[in-house]
Amino acid sequence: MKTLRRIALYTGLTIAALTFIYPFLWMASATFKPLSEVGTIALFPSHATLDNYRTMWARAPFGRALLNSMFVAGTITISVLVFGSITAYSMARLRFRGRPVLNAATMGVLLVPGQLTLIPMYTLIVQFGWVDTYAALIVPYLFNATAILMMRQFFLQIPQSLIDSARMDGMGEMRILFTIFWPLSRPVLSIVAIFTFMGSWNEVLWPLLVVREQHLMTLPQLLTVFSLGGGAGSIGVSLASAMVLVVPVVIAYAILQRNFIESMASSGVKG
Amino acid sequence: MRAERRSGSLMAAPYAAFLAVFALYPILFALVLVFLKWDLVTTPVFAGFDNVRVLANDGRFWRAVENTFVFLSIHLPLQIASALALALALNRPLMFRSFWRAAFFLPVVISGAVVAILWSNLYATDVGLINGLLVRVGLNPVPWLTDPSTAMPAIAAMVTWKNVGFYVIIYLAGLQYIPRSCKEAIEIEGATTWQRFRYLTLPMLLPQTILVVTLSTINGFQLFIEPYVMTGGGPLRRTYSIVLYLYTNAFAYQKMGYAATIGVALALIIGTVVLIQRRVIGKAEAL
Numbered sequence: 001m002k003t004l005r006r007i008a009l010y011t012g013l014t015i016a017a018l019t020f021i022y023p024f025l026w027m028a029s030a031t032f033k034p035l036s037e038v039g040t041i042a043l044f045p046s047h048a049t050l051d052n053y054r055t056m057w058a059r060a061p062f063g064r065a066l067l068n069s070m071f072v073a074g075t076i077t078i079s080v081l082v083f084g085s086i087t088a089y090s091m092a093r094l095r096f097r098g099r100p101v102l103n104a105a106t107m108g109v110l111l112v113p114g115q116l117t118l119i120p121m122y123t124l125i126v127q128f129g130w131v132d133t134y135a136a137l138i139v140p141y142l143f144n145a146t147a148i149l150m151m152r153q154f155f156l157q158i159p160q161s162l163i164d165s166a167r168m169d170g171m172g173e174m175r176i177l178f179t180i181f182w183p184l185s186r187p188v189l190s191i192v193a194i195f196t197f198m199g200s201w202n203e204v205l206w207p208l209l210v211v212r213e214q215h216l217m218t219l220p221q222l223l224t225v226f227s228l229g230g231g232a233g234s235i236g237v238s239l240a241s242a243m244v245l246v247v248p249v250v251i252a253y254a255i256l257q258r259n260f261i262e263s264m265a266s267s268g269v270k271g
Numbered sequence: 272m273r274a275e276r277r278s279g280s281l282m283a284a285p286y287a288a289f290l291a292v293f294a295l296y297p298i299l300f301a302l303v304l305v306f307l308k309w310d311l312v313t314t315p316v317f318a319g320f321d322n323v324r325v326l327a328n329d330g331r332f333w334r335a336v337e338n339t340f341v342f343l344s345i346h347l348p349l350q351i352a353s354a355l356a357l358a359l360a361l362n363r364p365l366m367f368r369s370f371w372r373a374a375f376f377l378p379v380v381i382s383g384a385v386v387a388i389l390w391s392n393l394y395a396t397d398v399g400l401i402n403g404l405l406v407r408v409g410l411n412p413v414p415w416l417t418d419p420s421t422a423m424p425a426i427a428a429m430v431t432w433k434n435v436g437f438y439v440i441i442y443l444a445g446l447q448y449i450p451r452s453c454k455e456a457i458e459i460e461g462a463t464t465w466q467r468f469r470y471l472t473l474p475m476l477l478p479q480t481i482l483v484v485t486l487s488t489i490n491g492f493q494l495f496i497e498p499y500v501m502t503g504g505g506p507l508r509r510t511y512s513i514v515l516y517l518y519t520n521a522f523a524y525q526k527m528g529y530a531a532t533i534g535v536a537l538a539l540i541i542g543t544v545v546l547i548q549r550r551v552i553g554k555a556e557a558l
Contacts, residue, residue, distance in 0.1 A: 009363070009365075010366075013360060013365075016357060016360075016374075016375065017370075017371060017374035017375070019432070020374050020377050020378055020432070020436070021374055021377060023389055023390075023393060023400075024377065024381070026393075026400060027389050027392075030392075040403075041400060041403055041404070083285060083286070084286075086282050086285075087282065087283055087286040089282065090279045090280075090282035090283040091283065094276070094278060094282070095275060095279060096275070096276045096277075096279030096280045096283065097276070097280065098280070098283070098287070099279065099283070102283055102286070102287060102290075105294070105295070106290070109290070109294045112294075112298060112538065113489065113493070113537065113538045113541055114493070115493060115513075115514055115517060115534045115537050115538065116297075116298065116301050116534045116535060116537070117294070117297035117298060117301060117534075118517070118521075118534055119301065119304060119517070119521055119527055119530045119531040119534055120296070120297035120298075120301045120304060120531060122521060122527075123300070123304075123309075123311065123527055124292075124293075124296070124297065124300075126311055139293075142289060143285075143286050143289045143290075143293075145294075148286070172278070173275075173282065174282075198380060201382070202381075202382035202383065202384075204382070204383065204384050205495055205514070205518070208518070208522070209518070219382075220382050220383075220384040220385075223384055223385070223388070224384045224388075224496070224499070224500060227388050227500070228499075228500060235392050235395075235398070238388055238392075239388070239389070239392065242384075242385045242388050242389065245382055245384075245385055246381060246382070246385055249380055249381065249382075250377075250380075250381075253377070253380050257369070257373045258369070260380055261372065261373070261440060264376075264379060264380065264437065265440040265441065
């Protein structure tokens with residue numbers, strides 16, 4: 001009876017796991033299939049081909065989009081970590097006028113759904129003349145309220161004696177932050193880094209509003225425009241372009257899955 | 272003390288400026304836009320309550336709201352049931368536990384745009400993988416995304432599949448907090464597996480369930496890329512979402528005032544629905 005239940009449990013888990021993994025395996029294999037085979041369930045194409053990748057690469061600037069995505073997500077992540085931690089440090093450990101207001105405002109921002117501010121943000125970008133610029137993709141994300149609150153929470157738990165003795169040694173606040181707080185805060189910094197990068201890497205609605213120039217598009221936007229506009233022409237080509245977006249994420253996820261799950265689950269960021 | 276104040280204000284100043292420009296101003300300006308007609312080219316015109324009046328009678332908007340409720344009525348029960356089932360399975364002593372967890376979580380890290388493109392192919396009527404399986408076991412193929420009655424349920428099932436790993440983690444965290452003494456007590460009482468689930472696990476997981484309902488409701492109201500990629504809002508506008516309608520008004524029709532009005536209405540609807548849900552779940556708990 002007990003063995004039977006265990007067998008049932010593992011069978012169930014295997015079926016569930018396959019439900020989540022198989023579509024991606026099928027997708028990966030479909031990109032190597034000629035058009036005549038794409039509709040089949042088989043994982044291994046009988047006539048493997050790289051044609052889909054050649055077509056995709058030739059028809060739209062996916063190499064450029066990959067660089068754009070890395071640049072945009074990388075810049076945002078560094079800013080959220082560096083400038084965000086400076087902000088979080090001041091909000092956690094320094095007393096100054098306006099701090100309570102700033103705290104309250106940061107929590108208030110989290111309650112406002114993004115769709116409320118989407119159009120005013122867009123008109124702001126238009127008025128700044130930032131349509132079709134990297135600034136439009138990056139500047140509105142330079143700070144992140146969730147990240148600041150998380151880092152602030154973590155910084156609150158670091159003993160005051162460390163700050164006091166560093167100040168006695170004549171260290172300034174910035175040096176205390178980067179030489180004492182940062183090394184102690186690696187767990188929270190990695191959580192923030194992952195969800196910030198992933199949020200930016202997968203974002204598609206905002207780029208669709210502020211970027212029309214193909215050479216400035218990030219991967220999810222170019223992929224969407226390319227697949228919908230009929231540029232892809234076939235399933236294989238469209239899925240091959242999706243692979244450019246997926247493969248780096250899956251590699252990173254395979255190595256850092258524990259950190260990924262912790263990061264995305266604690267922030268509520270979903271692709 | 273003065274030095275601390277000075278460095279504090281200096282270090283917080285860039286963020287305060289950022290909040291003013293990219294959070295406070297957009298929130299206030301959203302409320303201003305509700306009263307404007309503006310195509311971004313000509314000067315904005317004050318329009319009084321026109322936008323609100325038009326919205327109240329806009330069949331397309333209310334169709335999108337209705338579609339969202341159809342989506343939620345399928346998505347919420349599916350999401351809770353699947354996340355709970357998988358979390359309960361993972362909460363036992365298991366071999367390869369982190370592998371199972373990682374497998375369930377995989378779609379969460381993948382871009383929604385990719386998932387939408389992938390599933391349009393899985394759902395395809397003639398060459399799709401799902402219909403291929405149906406035909407193989409002797410059933411008729413279903414035109415998932417082209418039949419008005421199946422398109423939204425198909426999207427709801429897909430979104431459930433994409434996010435379930437996220438909610439599994441939430442439920443798993445809740446399961447760890449159920450005190451061992453409670454489990455032992457209910458076992459000594461001789462409760463069956465079902466009774467244990469119904470009278471111990473489920474009530475103890477109420478905070479997690481509220482979180483799952485709230486987050487997936489908010490998520491559901493923000494549905495955009497899935498219909499945008501998979502159906503364009505069709506067939507017969509049955510998958511048109513509120514955000515897709517907002518986007519179309521801003522991007523295709525250049526109606527900034529109207530699009531912002533939709534945004535404000537959406538925020539109000541989300542707030543109201545989430546509050547009602549919390550009330551209802553809280554009451555159900557008291558029974």
